[in-house]
Amino acid sequence: MAFSCMRCSAGAGAGAVRRGAAATRAPAALSFVRCGLRRPAAAAAAKGVKAAMDAGVENPVRSAAPSKVENGLPSEITLDDFEDLNPLSENDESTVTITVVGASGDLAKKKIFPALFALYYEDCLPKHFTIFGYARSKMTDAELRNMVSRTLTCRIDKRENCNEKMEEFLKRCFYHSGQYDSEEHFRDLDKKLKQHEGSRVSNRLFYLSIPPNIFLDVVKCASVSASSVNGWTRVIVEKPFGRDSDSSAALTRGLKQYLVEDQIFRIDHYLGKELVENLSVLRFSNLVFEPLWSRQYIRNVQLIFSEDFGTEGRGGYFDRYGIIRDIMQNHLLQILALFAMETPISLEAEDIRNEKVKVLRSMKPLQLDDVVIGQYKSHTKGGTTYPGYIDDKTVPKDSLTPTFAAAALFINNARWDGVPFLMKAGKALHTKGAEIRVQFRHVPGNLYKRSFGTDLDTATNELVIRVQPDEAIYLKINNKIPGLGMRLDRSKLNLHYAARYSKEIPDAYERLLLDAIEGERRLFIRSDELDAAWELFTPLLKELEEKRIAPELYPYGSRGPVGAHYLAAKYNVRWGDLTTEHKA
Numbered sequence: 001m002a003f004s005c006m007r008c009s010a011g012a013g014a015g016a017v018r019r020g021a022a023a024t025r026a027p028a029a030l031s032f033v034r035c036g037l038r039r040p041a042a043a044a045a046a047k048g049v050k051a052a053m054d055a056g057v058e059n060p061v062r063s064a065a066p067s068k069v070e071n072g073l074p075s076e077i078t079l080d081d082f083e084d085l086n087p088l089s090e091n092d093e094s095t096v097t098i099t100v101v102g103a104s105g106d107l108a109k110k111k112i113f114p115a116l117f118a119l120y121y122e123d124c125l126p127k128h129f130t131i132f133g134y135a136r137s138k139m140t141d142a143e144l145r146n147m148v149s150r151t152l153t154c155r156i157d158k159r160e161n162c163n164e165k166m167e168e169f170l171k172r173c174f175y176h177s178g179q180y181d182s183e184e185h186f187r188d189l190d191k192k193l194k195q196h197e198g199s200r201v202s203n204r205l206f207y208l209s210i211p212p213n214i215f216l217d218v219v220k221c222a223s224v225s226a227s228s229v230n231g232w233t234r235v236i237v238e239k240p241f242g243r244d245s246d247s248s249a250a251l252t253r254g255l256k257q258y259l260v261e262d263q264i265f266r267i268d269h270y271l272g273k274e275l276v277e278n279l280s281v282l283r284f285s286n287l288v289f290e291p292l293w294s295r296q297y298i299r300n301v302q303l304i305f306s307e308d309f310g311t312e313g314r315g316g317y318f319d320r321y322g323i324i325r326d327i328m329q330n331h332l333l334q335i336l337a338l339f340a341m342e343t344p345i346s347l348e349a350e351d352i353r354n355e356k357v358k359v360l361r362s363m364k365p366l367q368l369d370d371v372v373i374g375q376y377k378s379h380t381k382g383g384t385t386y387p388g389y390i391d392d393k394t395v396p397k398d399s400l401t402p403t404f405a406a407a408a409l410f411i412n413n414a415r416w417d418g419v420p421f422l423m424k425a426g427k428a429l430h431t432k433g434a435e436i437r438v439q440f441r442h443v444p445g446n447l448y449k450r451s452f453g454t455d456l457d458t459a460t461n462e463l464v465i466r467v468q469p470d471e472a473i474y475l476k477i478n479n480k481i482p483g484l485g486m487r488l489d490r491s492k493l494n495l496h497y498a499a500r501y502s503k504e505i506p507d508a509y510e511r512l513l514l515d516a517i518e519g520e521r522r523l524f525i526r527s528d529e530l531d532a533a534w535e536l537f538t539p540l541l542k543e544l545e546e547k548r549i550a551p552e553l554y555p556y557g558s559r560g561p562v563g564a565h566y567l568a569a570k571y572n573v574r575w576g577d578l579t580t581e582h583k584a
C-alpha cells in the first residue's frame, strides 16, 4: 500500500505549520499534506477552509479538516496558521530544485538519492520539483539515472508500484558536470535550472555532499552564479564543520560571506533519527519522566555508539578526524543537548536551539583524565582475519587516530550538577547500535533491598532509548515474580517499535531533506551551537594531539579498550550495554 506524506501535529508538523514570520508560511494545502492527505485531497481541504471562512463558520480549519486529519491537528490551531489560503499557491506557482553537489559520491548514492526517492514515493515533494546532480565526473542524464536507479535499494524498494514511481522519479533527475570552483560552470547549471523552472517562482536547495575543503568554492559559485532570483536559496552543509574551533569559525565566516545564517542548514543526521526526535516528546509530554529528569533522581546518563565494522573505504577522511570529531562532538553531543536542555518556550526552531546552546555552554571543560581513547587492531576469529585500522592503505602506519573513545562530561547547572554523562563511541566493536541509557538512583531505604543481595546496582531502574537498530524504549523495573513466595526480578516495560507501530521508520535523511525544503530549521545546527560544541572539544583534541597520546589497542570485533571500564568505575558507573543482563 502506498502511504501519503504523513506530517502533522506536535513536533515537526506543528513546528512547520507554525514557522515564524521570517520563513515562508506553510500554505494550507501543504499543511494538510503534512496531516496525511494526498495532494489533491489536501488542496480540496484547503479550499474547504477558504469556503468555510467565507461562510463565517466559527472554526473554519477544523470544520474543513477531513476526519482523517482532524484529530491530528494541533488543538490550538488557528486561522493564522493557515494564513495563505490559496490551495494552489506553493504547489502550482513555485518550483523546488534540489542540486546534489558531489552527486557521484558515496553519500549521494547511499543516502541522498534514496531519501529523495522515498520522499517522492510518499508524496512529500512539492508538485514541481527537479533534481540535479552536479560533480566533475562526466555523466549524461541517462547515466546519472542509471546510477541512481542502481542505488535506490532503500526501504521503499519492495513496496507497491515502486518501479513505476521510480521511473517517474528518474525522469525528474538531471545531471550537470562541472568544476566546483568555476562560476562559469555554475552559470551553465543556472541556465539549465531556469529551463526547468520556467516562469514559476524558483526555490533552490543545494546539498553539499562533497569533501569539506571545497565547501566554500561551491558556496561562492552557487551563490554568485546559481542563486534563485525570485525564491529562496538554501544550502545543506554536510559535516565535518571544521576540525576545531578555529577552522570551524573560519568555515562559518566563509559561508557567511555568501549566505545568511537562515540559508545555511548544517546537517547532523542523528537529529533526523526517529528516537532522537522523540526525546523531547518523551520528556515534555509525559508527566512520569520530566519530574525525574535531574540530579535528584538520575545517577548517570550514557550515550553509546558502536559499529561492528571499521573505517573500510573511509580511512583517508577518518584519519584526519578520528572518532571524537566524527561521532562525539556532533552526534552524541547533540543527543546530550536535547536530553539535558530545559523546557523550550515553544517548539519553534530558535527556542529549541536556544536551550541546546545553553546546555552546551554550561558544560565543564573536558579533562584529559576523563577521556580514554582506543584504536582497533587486527584480529583473527573463526578462520577470518579482520584488518586493523592501520592496515588500511589510506592510513599512515604510525597513526594515533582514535577509532574508539569514552569520555565523562559534566553540566554545570542546577539540574545536572555532578551527574556524569558518559559517552562511548567506537568502530570495529562487537556490535552495532546507538542508545541512550539513563540509570536512576537507588531507592532510599529500600524495603526490598535484601532481595537484591549486596549489589544494589542490579536493582537500579534504567531507562533505555534504543536509537538503532530495532528502535525501542524500555524501562527496567523490579517486579514480583508471580507466585506464593516473594521473589523479585528485573523486568522491562517495553515499547518495541516494530511490535507497536506498523509504519516503517523513515530514514533520517528523508526527514532532514523535507525539513530543509520546508524551511524548518529545528533539526539543523545553528552556528552558535557549533561554536559551543567545538569549544568543549577543541582543548582536549589539541592536548591529545600535542602530547601524542597513544590509543589503547583493542581487537577488531571486541568490546573496546578496558580503559573505558576504569573511566566509568571512577564515577561509580557500569556501562549498561555490557552488563550480563544486557547480553541475555
Ligand SMILES: NC(=O)C1=CN([C@@H]2O[C@H](COP(=O)(O)OP(=O)(O)OC[C@H]3O[C@@H](n4cnc5c(N)ncnc54)[C@H](OP(=O)(O)O)[C@@H]3O)[C@@H](O)[C@H]2O)C=CC1
Binding pocket: 102, 103, 104, 105, 106, 107, 108, 135, 136, 137, 180, 208, 209, 210, 211, 212, 214, 238, 239, 240, 317
Ligand atoms: N559517506 C558517508 O557515509 C558520510 C559522508 N559525510 C560527509 O558527506 C560529504 C560527502 O561524503 P562522500 O560522498 O563520502 O564523499 P566522496 O569522497 O564520495 O566525495 C563526493 C564527491 O566529491 C568529489 N570529490 C571527492 N574528492 C574530491 C577532491 N579532493 N576534490 C574535489 N572533489 C572531490 C567526487 O566527485 P567528482 O570527482 O565526480 O567531482 C566525489 O564523488 C563529506 O563532507 C562527508 O564528510 C557525512 C556523513 C556520512
Ligand SMILES: O=C1O[C@H](COP(=O)(O)O)[C@@H](O)[C@H](O)[C@H]1O
Binding pocket: 269, 307, 326, 434
Ligand atoms: O556521520 C557519521 O555517521 C556514520 C554512522 O551513521 P549511522 O546513521 O549509520 O549510524 C558513521 O559510520 C560515520 O563514520 C560518520 O561520519
